[in-house]
Amino acid sequence: MSTMTRRRFGLLTGTGAAMLAMPTVLRAQERPRVVVVGGGAGGATAAKYIARDSRGAIEVTLIDAGERFTTCFFSNLYLGGYRDLNSITHSYDDLVAKYGITKVTGMATAVDRTAKTVTMADGATIPYDRLVLSPGIELIWDSVPGYSQEAAEIAPHAWKAGPQTELLKKKLDALSDGENIVMVAPPNPYRCPPGPYERVSMMAHVLKARGDKGSKIFVIDPKEQFSKQALFQEGWDRHYPGMVEWYGPDVHGGIKMVDAAAGTVETDLDTFEGALLNIIPAQRAGAIAQAAGVADEKGFCPIDPASMRSAMDEAVFVIGDACVGGDMPKSAFSANSQAKVAAMNARADLTDAKAFPARYSNTCWSLIETDDGVKVGAQYAPQDGKIASVEGFVSQLGENADLRKATYEESVGWYDGIIADMFG
Missing domain, CATH: 3.50.50.60 (FAD/NAD(P)-binding domain)
Structure with missing residues (x-):
């Protein structure tokens, strides 16, 4: 190479x-x-x-x-x-x-x-x-029901680098074993197509490195497929078995509501609970x-x-x-x-x-x-x-x-x- x-x-x-x-x-x-x-x-x-x-x-x-x-x-x-x-x-x-x-x-x-x-x-x-x-990019806050600029101070998007990135890391590092992460991925088109899934990998790496065995990462995705999907899923299965669960729209049925304060993402399938929510909304220029x-x-x-x-x-x-x-x-x-x-x-x-x-x-x-x-x-x-x-x-x-x-x-x-x- x-x-x-x-x-x-x-x-x-x-x-x-x-x-x-x-x-x-x-x-x-x-x-x-x-x-x-x-x-x-x-x-x-x-x-x-x-x-x-x-x-x-x-x-x-x-x-x-x-x-x-x-x-x-x-x-x-x-x-x-x-x-x-x-x-x-x-x-x-x-x-x-x-x-x-x-x-x-x-x-x-x-x-x-x-x-x-x-x-x-x-x-x-x-x-x-x-x-x-x-x-x-500019984030379209209301593209995710219940999400807002104010909610981002609790459930960071971190899709613009700086304070939001620091906030996401602080919340990740503060998680206890057994506490979950819920990510809402963005719809196309958006900045850095593989980015949310590399982020999932890095969050899983942090949990694994400190020995957490009870935490899970749930990815609620509005897309039916994503960039380098087979490579990421192969890697998650190899490095983080049982830790990452990805749900496409045909499974979760649609996002009904995000409650940042309660730490919940409600879908047609289920309500996912997380001590850390990472919500990445739709974007425009x-x-x-x-x-x-x-x-x-x-x-x-x-x-x-x-x-x-x-x-x-x-x-x-x-x-x-x-x-x-x-x-x-x-x-x-x-x-x-x-x-x-x-x-x-x-x-x-x-x-x-x-x-x-x-x-x-x-x-x-x-x-x-x-x-x-x-x-x-x-x-x-x-x-x-x-x-x-x-x-x-x-x-x-x-x-x-x-x-x-x-x-x-x-x-x-x-x-x-x-x-x-x-x-x-």
């Missing part, structure tokens, strides 16, 4: 093509302005590549509500005790110091696409010539995408698959979890890959840089138990009006321990590589 080094990660996600597209002459005397909203795997990458590869020809402003960024990807490993929170929390300092990006810490609340301005929560406006939206008017009736943002340009406004690009990504899953790897295509096309719009044909990649790794890693991924290209999978791969059932360990180690190399690519 090849090792996922920083160099290999850059080649897989299009760094080489981006370097070829550097501009030499501005089309106007005043520097054009690109504003990027959202500082995660998509937004930070887009801001960096636009600033770096334009060699200062474009003024880049990055807006994010946080001073630092905690990754959702690898947050399950924090939950399982394989990482600490500091190791998945990162600074924007190098983007400012190395690439001259202006970092604005605050909440973008509105976009005037006619005036080409972004309005901040404090009333300030920031003008743009091109806008890159990478706001991630982040609020600023809704406010900008570039989301469709389903809540996500249609794009041109050849450029990541919004289907509703040629001056706006939408990347990452917020976009309609075709066959691409909503993942950090996808967002990073899409960001490079958007960055290349934004530069081509505003300078003499050339835009090359889009290419996209994704891999999603999951850890089931110590050194038991699995993955799924593909290469993608624009086809028939969407981003289409052209070549894919997935871990196989019954793989040997050395291969599974190598897969996990590959994921660690990828994490280091994408962080360097985003922020370094």
Whole structure:
């Protein structure tokens, strides 16, 4: 198996093509302005590549509500005790110091696409010539009956990394032997398709590692199947026999009510009780995408698959979890890959840089138990009006321990590589 080094990660996600597209002459005397909203795997990458590869020809402003960024990807490993929170929390300092990006810490609340301005929560406006939206997801609280933002302080979703992740870990670590966990998984489409099931694995790992024998994890899923299902269920049977019970909609019959205070999830089949409830509701594009008017009736943002340009406004690009990504899953790897295509096309719009044909990649790794890693991924290209999978791969059932360990180690190399690519 090849090792996922920083160099290999850059080649897989299009760094080489981006370097070829550097501009030499501005089309106007005043520097054009690109504003990027959202500082995660998509937004930070887009801001960096636009600033770096334009060699200062474009003024880049990055807006994010946080001073630092905690990754959702690898947050399950924090939950399982394989990482600490500091190791998945990162600074924007190098983007400012190395690439001259202006970092604005605050909440973008509105976009005037006619005036080409972004309005901040404090009333300030920031003008743009091109806008890159990478706001991630917004949770649809009432998609789970009885759930709410207030209930999340008792029954955390932890689908946005930070305080919710810490709360979930605190509650997991406080469980006593014999106390159960009930997870409500999200419906499609949602951020990180294998994520809930890796989380189940990490929670089971914690229970097993401390010798709990009476606790169970119940997964109430609105989907009939999920990403890497056979691999996860094989792993649960091998590592955590009798601990994990997954119920699809044909069994549980539908979720009728969640009572966070009582610790119950009522379904047509039964009422499940847990000392820890992990409720992950349905999702849509982040609020600023809704406010900008570039989301469709389903809540996500249609794009041109050849450029990541919004289907509703040629001056706006939408990347990452917020976009309609075709066959691409909503993942950090996808967002990073899409960001490079958007960055290349934004530069081509505003300078003499050339835009090359889009290419996209994704891999999603999951850890089931110590050194038991699995993955799924593909290469993608624009086809028939969407981003289409052209070549894919997935871990196989019954793989040997050395291969599974190598897969996990590959994921660690990828994490280091994408962080360097985003922020370094």
